[in-house]
Amino acid sequence: MKEIKIEHLARVEGHGAITVEIEGKKVKDVRLEVLEGPRLFETITLGKLPSENLSIVPRICAICTLSHKYASLRGLEKCLDIKVPEKTRLLRSLMLHGEAVESHALHVCLLALPDLLGYPNAVAMTDKYAEYVVRGLTMKKFGNQVMETVSARATHGENPIIGGFGRFPTNDELYALKDQVAALIPMACSVIDLVGPMKFPSWLDEETQFACLNPVNKKEYGLVGDSILISDGEELDIEDYKKLTNERVVPHSYAKRSRYKDKPYTVGSIARINLLGDRLKGKAKGYYDRYTSVRWKRNPLFNNMAQAIELLYALEKIPVLVDKLVDMKDPAVVKPGRDAGKGTGGVEAPRGTLFHSYEIKGGRMSKVDIITPTAQNLEDIERYIRIAAQYMLDKGEKDEAIKKQLEIVARAYDPCVSCSAHLVSVVRK
């Protein structure tokens, strides 16, 4: 038996490795190994205050920091019977859209474009594609600025608190964000125009299942919802998230695995665009109509395009949110209505659906379960790596070429290995 091993998956966040076992000319097994050590986050916050839980859990992942913050807030506030006013909700939505811009600009322009254009990294791309690197950095910087304005720091900001914000940004600060968007929209369009016409190999095509949160306003595209929409037509209440995720432990990873109806499924930009794309508006809708096809439901490489369309969507959404926010008065922080309760909160992180499920007793965390997008995607990532490996073997490709192709498939998912690694649920006796 022969083994092809990619020991360190590059240009992703965290430690991952891919092992492909080959017997004769058949791929026998594929393992995406999550090598991040376990951090046992859910056991760290047990017995602590909800506010302390809120500070700790975003540290699961730096790139999705505000998604964790917001999902945690939604879970905690459900437990504590807190209903936040419209301005708080909209400002939280703004920070989530800022994170989407930051994360998608980073992945599409600086981590995935090198694959699509045949470079080892974004700095090397500056020979012919310098303008795309600069546009990527400019949009990413803007996303960070949105996150900084709302949360106080680009990463792990503490301004979003239970019941509201420590400080609401001034209207001047909000207008400063809106004023930049007009110059950024053509940048996002240029990236879609570059990637859109590219051909993605059809040998990778295979149907899969998709899931995402159904936005609270069912007519709009959005990143926050209380129910889960699945591609088989089912819709689950978020409290029933375990019916979607069905987690189990595997020996080659400190991340648990998810399957829906005993089959892998995909979350993230591609899932959202496939399930909600017809609700898009503006330029993003135009690109959606021009570029999406049935193949988007079969080939994960289209995730890069889905992210580029979402980058444009988020940029178009930010001024809309700012216009609503500047007309509203800053509300006071809402105090908890009780000190015990259960509740599950979810948001669409850049990489997909993120669940934070909590139980609070006597004002202390008594149960914590967090399920991240990458953990849900791991089974599908392995499946498509297997398809790619078998195809490359049949074609008689050398190991180096096979490795390169497998990394490209894995990277298209924008996997966040840090996120997936802590992935545990706590069983209390």
Add this chain to the structure above:
Amino acid sequence: MTHHTPEAKKAKKLPRVGIYGLTGCAGDQLTIVNCEDQILDIFGCAEIRSFLMAMSNNVEEEMDVALVEGSVSSKGDLEMLQDIRKRAKVLIALGGCACNGGPQSGRALDNNWKERVKQVYGDAKFSIPESLEPKPLSAYVKVDLAVQGCPIDKWEFLRALGRLVKGDGPIPARYPVCVECKHNENECLLFKDQLCLGPVTNAGCNSACINDNVPCVGCRGAVAEANMAGEVEMLTKMKHPMYPDRARFSYDDVVNKAMMFGGMPMVELLEKSKGAKK
């Protein structure tokens, strides 16, 4: 961008730098990537030989400076760290996990890592490297410099890197968050009876949280010679706003919060402060 070509780099003999991540959230490496206006200059002023999070074509050889983020949380992490230490002239711990152990060492006082792993994964057997109780880099190797923060502050990092590539040592801030907070003319949250860790926490964040009326969570680790006994005494003496005969915070409340990001140095400080109380 001629200074990015291999020839130009050879001629200038730029310092060779490797950027690595052990177990953590990758927030310190992300902060480097977040230097959007400086990232091309960073790649220009140093020869970045290895940066797995951002590049594919990494070279693992001798280097002048290794920047390492994350805690040592598995045998794989430990082997990687020891290998980096052997190859690097200067090793810099980047961020709270590398400097202190991070939030994952927040239960270090309980000393029951193995039990908690079992709680989470049951009796599952793993084919990947064995997990270890998360510890800072200094628990295993010599660390030449600690850049604190969860995550590191972009400007503090750029100043440190700038001085290093010019052959100078960086200047760490050795005073608590309160100094910056006073400069920013914030109203002290301790006077509002809030559990603020500013007095015992490393500055360098420009008191970001307190500027927004949020008490310091201690994410930049314990400042050198922090008076933890004094902090504990001050906080546990505060009266409860609704029940004046009760304390607002118990000793455990203070420990719970201090251990969010304090890691191993905080364990030592708390031990010492117990002695001071007696």
